[in-house]
């Protein structure tokens with residue numbers, strides 16, 4: 001299409017904004033508007049008449065996207081654009097958001113777009129979400145499959161903590177973190193240095209490392225992974241787009257802050273889901289009958305009678321004894337052993 005300037009305005013035609021919006025609502029394409037010059041605007045003074053207009057959903061459905069005169073004059077590509085007025089030739093130009101801030105060296109447009117000054121960040125967020133438009137749905141689905149297991153994980157972990165005591169869980173976790181083994185004190189006779197004084201050093205206990213101890217990390221607060229993940233998933237559920245178009249539409253209408261928030265919620269929930277699956281695996285390894293036996297044997301050596309911990313897994317019935325008294329006895333929920341599925345992953349575009 002030839003770049004014919006349709007009309008020239010000496011003063012900024014503020015009064016045409018409403019007419020322009022009516023036109024795109026009814027006709028779809030900005031370039032068909034009687035005042036638009038479908039060409040790249042000339043260098044120099046350019047003002048933004050209307051910043052960030054968005055083609056109405058219905059008009060895109062009927063007429064398709066709009067062509068950006070700067071980067072794709074013949075093939076429609078944008079939904080969000082800017083209506084510009086050139087002081088140099090008086091023309092009106094509708095350009096895509098794609099080009100707005102890259103093309104013009106002129107300060108005026110920059111200024112108008114400063115509100116989007118995190119525009120690079122926004123672009124990254126948009127690209128990421130556009131590329132992963134299925135991910136909100138995938139997260140909601142994955143959580144549906146995983147929730148019973150995570151609920152059981154919380155319940156069993158909290159029962160272990162309560163039965164063994166949070167303090168002992170913490171110290172086991174600390175001990176095992178470096179070497180994989182529980183530690184016991186061994187008295188050594190350092191004759192040369194100490195002239196017969198007995199000293200003790202810590203040595204690894206037994207011939208097998210303790211599995212799944214990462215589960216025992218953390219403070220005395222109960223684990224609430226179900227609540228945390230569930231809350232994040234609920235926030236994402238609101239944007240479980242049915243199509244890529246829906247996703248793009250949603251993004252067009254969101255301020256930068258909302259896009260950023262969605263991206264960080266998605267990243268956080270995926271991290272939490274991966275952590276929960278790792279904990280489930282750790283829990284299964286930890287509760288293996290031979291593995292809990294390591295704790296019982298270690299405690300027999302490491303603690304006095306009154307402090308000693310005994311842990312048993314007898315065909316899925318877990319019992320925890322402390323100082324000769326039974327603290328907890330419960331049957332492992334069947335869901336612990338079921339497959340919790342796969343956490344969707346975010347693909348970098």
Ligand SMILES: [Zn+2]
Pocket residue numbers: 068069070071072095096097098099100
């Ligand atoms: Zn463009």
